[in-house]
Amino acid sequence: MKAGYETPEAWSSGPDRVYEALSTAVVAECSSDLRGRRVLDLGAGTGATSRALRAVGGRPVAVDASWEMLAHRRVDRPPAIVGDGCAVPLVDDAVGATVAAFVLSHVEDPEALLREVGRVTAPGGTVIVVSFAGTGTRSTVGTVVEELLRGRGWVSPAWFRHMKEELEPVVADPERLLTMASSSGLRTPVVTTHVVDTGIDDPDDLVDWRLGSPGVASFVAAMPARERRDLHREAVAALGPGRQPLVLDLRVLVSRAATARRSVSA
Numbered sequence: 467m468k469a470g471y472e473t474p475e476a477w478s479s480g481p482d483r484v485y486e487a488l489s490t491a492v493v494a495e496c497s498s499d500l501r502g503r504r505v506l507d508l509g510a511g512t513g514a515t516s517r518a519l520r521a522v523g524g525r526p527v528a529v530d531a532s533w534e535m536l537a538h539r540r541v542d543r544p545p546a547i548v549g550d551g552c553a554v555p556l557v558d559d560a561v562g563a564t565v566a567a568f569v570l571s572h573v574e575d576p577e578a579l580l581r582e583v584g585r586v587t588a589p590g591g592t593v594i595v596v597s598f599a600g601t602g603t604r605s606t607v608g609t610v611v612e613e614l615l616r617g618r619g620w621v622s623p624a625w626f627r628h629m630k631e632e633l634e635p636v637v638a639d640p641e642r643l644l645t646m647a648s649s650s651g652l653r654t655p656v657v658t659t660h661v662v663d664t665g666i667d668d669p670d671d672l673v674d675w676r677l678g679s680p681g682v683a684s685f686v687a688a689m690p691a692r693e694r695r696d697l698h699r700e701a702v703a704a705l706g707p708g709r710q711p712l713v714l715d716l717r718v719l720v721s722r723a724a725t726a727r728r729s730v731s732a
């Protein structure tokens with residue numbers, strides 16, 4: 467299991483809301499390619515992208531490396547399979563489209579994941595891959611929360627630094643993303659940058675987002691409840707009065723699965 471995703475409650479009480487806003491913005495633009503189709507939600511986490519897919523009439527099936535993330539609020543979720551995005555546990559052409567949101571930066575071999583989504587998506591089906599653009603956030607909440615956590619003994623875990631400093635920049639680079647998509651066999655790849663206003667600006671929500679994020683969530687979850695509450699309060703106070711809209715930059719790859727042996731029907 468991927469380190470850092472053992473705390474679905476923390477994810478669901480903060481980041482989930484942010485990721486749903488991001489997924490909704492991206493999925494809405496491709497809704498006509500997703501409506502009515504069986505859509506693989508790869509790296510589904512606690513279901514933010516699945517909800518966005520259902521909202522446009524897609525029929526998601528979730529795959530994620532973390533059993534804990536998929537098990538969260540199971541009863542309201544689409545069918546799900548625990549599995550690795552670089553060896554997706556589905557047969558060839560199993561789905562009519564794929565959305566892989568915020569998972570490409572988690573794998574050592576992004577090309578392997580792109581090949582897999584091309585394999586399991588029926589020929590001609592839409593493949594959408596979303597990553598952070600790596601241009602930072604305009605919100606100061608991340609810095610505020612990390613400073614407070616460092617004062618309490620938090621050290622950024624090695625796997626998280628590796629992801630942020632080595633894996634994320636590769637998939638945030640539009641040229642490299644295009645090259646990887648083409649050499650993975652995906653057709654007509656196009657990479658665009660989306661600036662998404664999440665609509666989230668309440669200091670409590672912003673702090674929940676950061677406290678539930680990978681890299682810090684496990685540390686925060688291990689704190690006694692009272693210390694957690696104090697930390698939350700201090701972070702909100704440090705942000706100061708007023709609202710700070712959370713606006714994030716995304717890199718979105720839209721392409722099609724290759725080799726038209728038959729047209730999309732899944």
Ligand SMILES: C[S@@+](CC[C@H](N)C(=O)[O-])C[C@H]1O[C@@H](n2cnc3c(N)ncnc32)[C@H](O)[C@@H]1O
Binds near residue numbers: 515566
């Ligand atoms: C940043 S979260 C995104 C979750 C979801 N797509 C969303 O937008 O809320 C990344 C997810 O990818 C999953 N993940 C990490 N490595 C993976 C892999 N190799 N294969 C499948 N899922 C993976 C994690 O367990 C986690 O749920």
